[in-house]
Amino acid sequence: xxxxxxxxxxxxxxxxxxxxxxxxxxxxxxxxxxxxxxxxxxxxxxxxxxxxxxxxxxxxxxxxxxxxxxxxxxxxxxxxxxxxxxxxxxxxxxxxxxxxxxxxxxxxxxxxxxxxxxxxxxxxxxxxxxxxxxxxxxxxxxxxxxxxxxxxxxxxxxxxxxxxxxxxxxxxxxxxxxxxxxxxxxxxxxxxxxxxxxxxxxxxxxxxxxxxxxxxxxxxxxxxxxxxxxxxxxxxxxxxxxxxxxxxxxxxxxxxxxxxxxxxxxxxxxxxxxxxxxxxxxxxxxxxxxxxxxxxxxxxxxxxxxxxxxxxxxxxxxxxxxxxxxxxxxxxxxxxxxxxxxxxxxxxxxxxxxxxxxxxxxxxxxxxxxxxxxxxxxxxxxxxxxxxxxxxxxxxxxxxxxxxxxxxxxxxxxxxxxxxxxxxxxxxxxxxxxxxxxxxxxxxxxxxxxxxxxxxxxxxxxxxxx
Amino acid sequence: xxxxxxxxxxxxxxxxxxxxxxxxxxxxxxxxxxxxxxxxxxxxxxxxxxxxxxxxxxxxxxxxxxxxxxxxxxxxxxxxxxxxxxxxxxxxxxxxxxxxxxxxxxxxxxxxxxxxxxxxxxxxxxxxxxxxxxxxxxxxxxxxxxxxxxxxxxxxxxxxxxxxxxxxxxxxxxxxxxxxxxxxxxxxxxxxxxxxxxxxxxxxxxxxxxxx
Ligand code: SF4
Numbered sequence: 259x260x261x262x263x264x265x266x267x268x269x270x271x272x273x274x275x276x277x278x279x280x281x282x283x284x285x286x287x288x289x290x291x292x293x294x295x296x297x298x299x300x301x302x303x304x305x306x307x308x309x310x311x312x313x314x315x316x317x318x319x320x321x322x323x324x325x326x327x328x329x330x331x332x333x334x335x336x337x338x339x340x341x342x343x344x345x346x347x348x349x350x351x352x353x354x355x356x357x358x359x360x361x362x363x364x365x366x367x368x369x370x371x372x373x374x375x376x377x378x379x380x381x382x383x384x385x386x387x388x389x390x391x392x393x394x395x396x397x398x399x400x401x402x403x404x405x406x407x408x409x410x411x412x413x414x415x416x417x418x419x420x421x422x423x424x425x426x427x428x429x430x431x432x433x434x435x436x437x438x439x440x441x442x443x444x445x446x447x448x449x450x451x452x453x454x455x456x457x458x459x460x461x462x463x464x465x466x467x468x469x470x471x472x473x474x475x476x477x478x479x480x481x482x483x484x485x486x487x488x489x490x491x492x493x494x495x496x497x498x499x500x501x502x503x504x505x506x507x508x509x510x511x512x513x514x515x516x517x518x519x520x521x522x523x524x525x526x527x528x529x530x531x532x533x534x535x536x537x538x539x540x541x542x543x544x545x546x547x548x549x550x551x552x553x554x555x556x557x558x559x560x561x562x563x564x565x566x567x568x569x570x571x572x573x574x575x576x577x578x579x580x581x582x583x584x585x586x587x588x589x590x591x592x593x594x595x596x597x598x599x600x601x602x603x604x605x606x607x608x609x610x611x612x613x614x615x616x617x618x619x620x621x622x623x624x625x626x627x628x629x630x631x632x633x634x635x636x637x638x639x640x641x642x643x644x645x646x647x648x649x650x651x652x653x654x655x656x657x658x659x660x661x662x663x664x665x666x667x668x669x670x671x672x673x674x675x676x677x678x679x680x681x682x683x684x685x686x687x688x689x690x691x692x693x694x695x696x697x698x699x700x701x702x703x704x705x706x707x708x709x710x711x712x713x714x715x716x717x718x719x720x721x722x723x724x
Numbered sequence: 725x726x727x728x729x730x731x732x733x734x735x736x737x738x739x740x741x742x743x744x745x746x747x748x749x750x751x752x753x754x755x756x757x758x759x760x761x762x763x764x765x766x767x768x769x770x771x772x773x774x775x776x777x778x779x780x781x782x783x784x785x786x787x788x789x790x791x792x793x794x795x796x797x798x799x800x801x802x803x804x805x806x807x808x809x810x811x812x813x814x815x816x817x818x819x820x821x822x823x824x825x826x827x828x829x830x831x832x833x834x835x836x837x838x839x840x841x842x843x844x845x846x847x848x849x850x851x852x853x854x855x856x857x858x859x860x861x862x863x864x865x866x867x868x869x870x871x872x873x874x875x876x877x878x879x880x881x882x883x884x885x886x887x888x889x890x891x892x893x894x895x896x897x898x899x900x901x902x903x904x905x906x907x908x909x910x911x912x913x914x915x916x917x918x919x920x921x922x923x924x925x926x927x928x929x930x931x932x933x934x935x936x
Contacts, residue, residue: 273922277897281915292754293816296758299757306913320754339755339757384815386814402839404847405842407909411912414912451835454838455838484837486838515932550742690747691746691747692750
């Protein structure tokens with residue numbers, strides 16, 4: 259019987275098998291400032307060494323300001339965290355793109371961009387959206403700080419094997435429907451716990467037709483479906499994307515690697531613990547209305563009425579969510595008007611996302627009711643590319659602010675925040691209470707939908723724009 | 725890490741599903757470079773009526789009198805119960821650090837998010853998964869009895885009040901680490917030779933991955 263992609267990659271990395279667990283070898287360790295200080299401290303305290311310095315790529319992203327980088331970080335506590343990463347990388351001699359390096363950016367944008375993410379790898383980072391890198395046929399997963407320390411010291415993790423789930427999406431996407439909409443509609447269907455304990459492989463003709471950027475967006479959101487690992491088989495698009503990236507193999511090694519990588523797909527007769535099929539052609543632009551990514555609806559529909567839920571826990575969570583969001587049951591999605599717009603985050607801040615958003619903006623201006631519209635590129639290199647293409651000018655003349663790269667208002671650890679009660683169309687991945695600022699209200703959407711929301715001041719069906 | 729085997733404590737009911745890590749410990753507190761001191765800010769946005777920031781004197785803040793953690797009857801509680809998908813969201817270990825710092829040693833829910841679940845064990849917190857119907861019963865009992873306590877026996881994988889409530893599942897490795905308070909880095913490093921041998925072979929087969 260054939261085996262799945264997840265198992266193929268997993269089996270390559272098993273150092274030892276114990277009764278319930280495996281000691282799994284880790285190829286790549288991405289590090290950022292928030293979840294690493296305590297791990298480095300642990301290494302120091304125990305007098306341990308770092309097993310493989312070359313496996314590490316570090317970059318500050320969560321705390322960095324998105325405004326002028328020549329001024330020091332204003333928040334003294336944020337500054338300590340970024341400085342601590344600098345110090346740790348210097349002390350242990352690790353590759354880091356510092357805040358003012360043009361290669362700096364969100365760790366999950368930087369990894370693939372540098373060719374630091376390669377097919378067949380095991381990749382970890384103290385960040386749940388590490389699932390992003392699974393788009394390259396890798397096992398990539400978020401870990402906690404104790405595990406960060408474990409990988410630093412041993413290059414291994416003690417893990418259980420996940421169950422496998424395959425989500426097959428077939429059919430042509432409608433015009434203006436994106437990978438983000440696929441992700442949100444899947445989460446709406448299986449719930450935020452739907453993928454718990456599973457590695458989700460996405461396949462089918464719709465997935466094949468996605469660009470690498472789109473595939474990253476989809477795998478990025480696997481964790482919002484509860485799955486630590488999301489992955490997609492390797493094809494020529496994967497190879498093309500990696501080619502010539504700074505850290506990708508070159509010459510003879512490249513040829514060898516390529517041959518190996520093209521085999522990184524699930525066998526035809528592979529068995530999965532569960533399987534779901536979705537008709538990609540039916541997916542409409544999605545907007546979340548609540549405080550969990552599973553509280554999502556199509557642009558053409560209405561907010562559900564909690565009284566109609568069969569399960570009383572669901573009724574009460576819907577009620578709590580609607581109260582927090584200050585929304586009434588059965589409000590049509592296209593009647594929700596907004597105050598702020600955020601285009602950015604590791605979900606949707608790559609060049610393709612910015613192009614798509616700029617395309618919607620064109621020569622139009624943002625609506626009067628929009629207090630702030632931010633575009634935050636995922637990395638310094640994305641920013642440079644966008645500026646070469648003149649995208650920054652499109653955004654700026656429409657009234658958007660064009661910022662320096664980082665996590666920014668995805669989690670509002672820096673100065674970019676929603677005020678109490680403000681409503682935001684956001685291309686990020688989490689709409690939890692307070693995520694973008696205390697009392698802030700987040701609606702997750704695609705970059706195109708966010709751009710349109712900025713122009714029209716409310717959510718509109720972008721399919722009707724053309 | 726403090727070992728955990730037999731634990732008896734007052735139960736705190738948090739009757740919500742999808743309690744996320746942003747709720748457990750909001751991001752502004754993630755700026756600390758330490759592992760301790762997060763307890764006063766556990767569930768900060770639900771527990772206080774004003775906005776919390778690191779360094780504030782929490783005793784001077786306005787508290788939300790209705791939130792369970794602020795109710796006298798649950799004072800000194802060490803067992804938190806909640807609904808499904810507890811701990812969803814980010815990988816921040818600050819979430820279990822905050823629970824532990826507050827005094828929580830056991831969390832019982834009908835399901836957990838994977839990363840949070842694993843992070844608990846690294847910090848001496850036992851997450852227990854019970855069926856929804858049993859969770860309903862426990863929630864009712866807590867409501868009906870002030871000072872309701874549960875005893876957890878990890879070795880036997882059982883929880884009790886006056887009588888047995890349920891048996892729970894847990895994998896043997898996690899169980900023994902928690903019971904003995906083991907440092908798993910130390911354990912892994914006992915296999916150093918295995919890792920080195922693996923690495924050598926691995927780099928021969930996949931030379932393009934060598935040294936990143
Ligand atoms: S952009 Fe948002 S989700 Fe992504 S790593 Fe940064 S904070 Fe996390």
